[in-house]
Amino acid sequence: MMKNGGAAIRVEGLRVVRGSRLVLDDVSLTVRRGSVTGLLGPSGSGKTTLMRAIVGVQIIAGGTVEVLGLPAGSSALRERVGYVTQAPSVYADLTVRENLTYFAAVLRAPRSDAARVIQDVALDDHADQLVGRLSGGQLARVSLAAALLGKPELLVLDEPTVGLDPVLRRDLWTMFHRLASEGVTLLVSSHVMDEARRCERLLLVREGRIMADDTPQNLLARTGSDDIETAFLRLIEEQGVPA
Amino acid sequence: MNLGATLATARRVLTQLRHDRRTLALMIFVPIVLEGLLAWIYEGTPVFDRVGAALLGIFPFIVMFLVTSVATLRERTSGTLERLLTMPIAKLDLILGYALAFGLVAVVQSLVVAGCALWLFGLDVAGPAWLLIVVALLDALLGTALGLLLSAFAATEFQAVQFLPAVILPQFLLCGLLVPRDQLPGVLSAISDVLPLSHAVDAMSAVARSSEVTGEIESDLAVVAGFVLAAIALGAATLRRRTP
Numbered sequence: 001m002m003k004n005g006g007a008a009i010r011v012e013g014l015r016v017v018r019g020s021r022l023v024l025d026d027v028s029l030t031v032r033r034g035s036v037t038g039l040l041g042p043s044g045s046g047k048t049t050l051m052r053a054i055v056g057v058q059i060i061a062g063g064t065v066e067v068l069g070l071p072a073g074s075s076a077l078r079e080r081v082g083y084v085t086q087a088p089s090v091y092a093d094l095t096v097r098e099n100l101t102y103f104a105a106v107l108r109a110p111r112s113d114a115a116r117v118i119q120d121v122a123l124d125d126h127a128d129q130l131v132g133r134l135s136g137g138q139l140a141r142v143s144l145a146a147a148l149l150g151k152p153e154l155l156v157l158d159e160p161t162v163g164l165d166p167v168l169r170r171d172l173w174t175m176f177h178r179l180a181s182e183g184v185t186l187l188v189s190s191h192v193m194d195e196a197r198r199c200e201r202l203l204l205v206r207e208g209r210i211m212a213d214d215t216p217q218n219l220l221a222r223t224g225s226d227d228i229e230t231a232f233l234r235l236i237e238e239q240g241v242p243a
Numbered sequence: 244m245n246l247g248a249t250l251a252t253a254r255r256v257l258t259q260l261r262h263d264r265r266t267l268a269l270m271i272f273v274p275i276v277l278e279g280l281l282a283w284i285y286e287g288t289p290v291f292d293r294v295g296a297a298l299l300g301i302f303p304f305i306v307m308f309l310v311t312s313v314a315t316l317r318e319r320t321s322g323t324l325e326r327l328l329t330m331p332i333a334k335l336d337l338i339l340g341y342a343l344a345f346g347l348v349a350v351v352q353s354l355v356v357a358g359c360a361l362w363l364f365g366l367d368v369a370g371p372a373w374l375l376i377v378v379a380l381l382d383a384l385l386g387t388a389l390g391l392l393l394s395a396f397a398a399t400e401f402q403a404v405q406f407l408p409a410v411i412l413p414q415f416l417l418c419g420l421l422v423p424r425d426q427l428p429g430v431l432s433a434i435s436d437v438l439p440l441s442h443a444v445d446a447m448s449a450v451a452r453s454s455e456v457t458g459e460i461e462s463d464l465a466v467v468a469g470f471v472l473a474a475i476a477l478g479a480a481t482l483r484r485r486t487p
Contacts, residue, residue, distance in 0.1 A: 018487055055329055059485050073485065078331040089322030093259045105251030106332045130262065146326070 007066075008033040008154050008185035009054055014063035016049050016208075023049045025208045027063070031187060031201075036180045038199030039189040040228070046208040047189045048086060051156050054187065055083045068153055079107060082147030086158040088139040092132035096123055096142050099131055100149065109150035117145040120175060122168065137163040144172075155179070157188045161195065173198045196228040204232055211235050248332040252340025253347070256314070260348065270310065270348065274302040274356045282364035292367045296451035297420050297444045299357055299375060303349045303383035304443060305411055311345060311390030312403045319394065324482070334479045342387050342475070349383030350376065370450035374460070378450055381467050382443045388474035389439075395481035414440035419448070439470035 009031035016024040024046050031037050039047050052058035053065050056073020065072035068080055090099045100114035118127050121141035126134060131142055144160050155176075161169045173195070176186050180200075188199070196202055197216050204212040204219075212219060212235055216228065223234040260267050278298060285291040318324045327337060353376050360366040368375065393410060397403040417427065417435040424435050424445075435441045446463035453460075 057325060057329060057485055059487050075331070078329060081329070083326070083329050085322050085325065087322055089326040091255070091259060091323060092321070093262050094255070098255070098258055102251055102255040103326075103330070106248050106327065106330050108245075108247065108331065 006033050007031065008035075008068060009187065010064075010066040011050075011054070012064045012066075014050070014053060014065060015061045016046075016053060016058060017061040018049070023208055024053070027208070027210055029203060029210060029213055031185060033185050034180055034183045035200045036176055036186045036188065036198070038196050038202045039187060039205060040191070040193065040196055040202060040232070041189075041205035043191060045205045047205050048158055050205065051083070051158050051187065051189060055081060055156050057083075079150060080153045082149075082152035082155045084144050084147045084155075084157045084160055086162075088143035090131050090139070090142045090146060093130065095128050095130055096134075096145075097127045099142060100145055103146045104149045107150040113149050117148040120148055121145045122171065137165070137168070140164070141168075152184065154185045155187070157186065159189055159191070161190065161192070169195070193228040193232065202228070204235065206236065211239065245331070245333060245336050248336040249340045249343065252332075252337055253343035256341055256344035257347070259314075260344075266310070267348075270306050271352055271355055274298075274306070274352065275359050277302070278356060278360050278366075279364055282360075282366070291364075292451065293448065294420060295360055295364070295366045296368055296375075297418075297447050299353070299360060300378055300382040300443050300447035301415065301418075301420075301440070302356060303352055303379050304386040304440065305407070306352070307345050307349055307383045307386035308390040308411060309386075309404070309407060311341060311387045312394040312397065312406060313400055315341070315391050315394040316397055316400060316403045320399075325486075328482065328484045334482045335475075337482070338391060338475055338479055341391060342384055345387045346380060346384055349380050349387075353379035353383070368451045369454045370452075370456075371454075374450050374456065375447070378443070378446045378460075378464065381464060381471070382447075384471050385439055385443060385467055385474070388471045388478060392474045392478040392481065395478070411440075414438045417441065418444040420444060439467055442466040442470075 007030045011027055011029045014024055014027040027050060039050065041047050049058060053060055054067060054072055056077065067077055070077055096118060097114055100117060101111065104111060104113045118124055121144055123138065123141055126138060131139060140160065140162060144157065147155055161172055176188065180186055199216065202214060202216055202219060203210055219228065219231045223231040225231040225234055278295060281295055281298065282291050357372065357375050357379065361368065361372065393406050394403055397406065417431060417438060418440045424432055424441060427435060442463040446460050446467065449457060449460045449463065
């Protein structure tokens, strides 16, 4: 299997309808293997829905989603794709270690993996605390740690750094890049625009459409802006999308 | 199928219970107190021998129904179910893990409650004690399977708890404990024939009456087992990997 190069995610004409609302409208994109791609956009823009479609838990109305060369949601992908939802999805009535030991067993990862990922998210001091007694940021890290178990080739992370202090955020981003250099592909959503510069490529989403798919440098240069927030605004004005 | 995932799930569910000592204590001691209360109420009459035995089957059924429906609902609302369904675990592994964990708790509960009933409260049972435990275990699995299935139809824990009066109480009224089933009005008697708890209670009462394993007990147990399997299959069908 190719470790670098080639597409980790290939989305073609994706349409998602929820109720009577068109949440994603003709979305196409490609994410290179071993890259860190940022998915940016205001809340309600369709970021989470796009991520769910890529993980294969979203019922889609049209288009194709291919992950690591297979249709999204294939059973063969379940050990190869790690997904962190926006709301931490771990057991509040178990300790950090018990949570991760359980998920490791389900993923058929070695038992020692729990200790490794606890270290990765800097929760060693809280490993034997009940998850329900942790702070919001610590809770989010437990949820993130569960996605790092085993050997995921693609990590889909929905706002993994919300509520974290700057030092920890920096450390996590360093880890994301380390993973990418080892060949892991990361798709990270955020509404914090300053995190965008840490990505190799950015996807700007607004109202169910991809507004831009470019490197941060190109986006800034193209729009003549100093920061991603301004670049985003200029793009909106340029494309004449009603605010 | 993946035995490792089933066992890991059972261990996880038991660990969750271990952290919640109060629930565990309530699951074991409330049936003992109720059974004792019943023995006291019917002191000096033969009623306790009939009703007391039937209740040994009803307690594990109700307790496991409640615990399972709330536990599975939590799993659905907290996002952990969605996470698990993106992982390499079969839906059946997950359900069997739950059944295994609550089945174990039911065995402990039945041993303690039946032990108290037989040796402390003087319950008189003709059949062998091990058969009481087998019937109680099957009743517990019935509660677990129905709880798992019905949790799919509840959006909140309030709703889940309301399924007790909605689904369990009618079965309790018609199971033959208040009025023997053959003396019920025709329509009600027919309805009670197709309710799982009727057969669970019939089996328990039969164990209390006869000293041997009769064909009647076997067929009642087979009906209960059939309901368990059907509820598990339907429950598995309500777990969806893809959602709107």
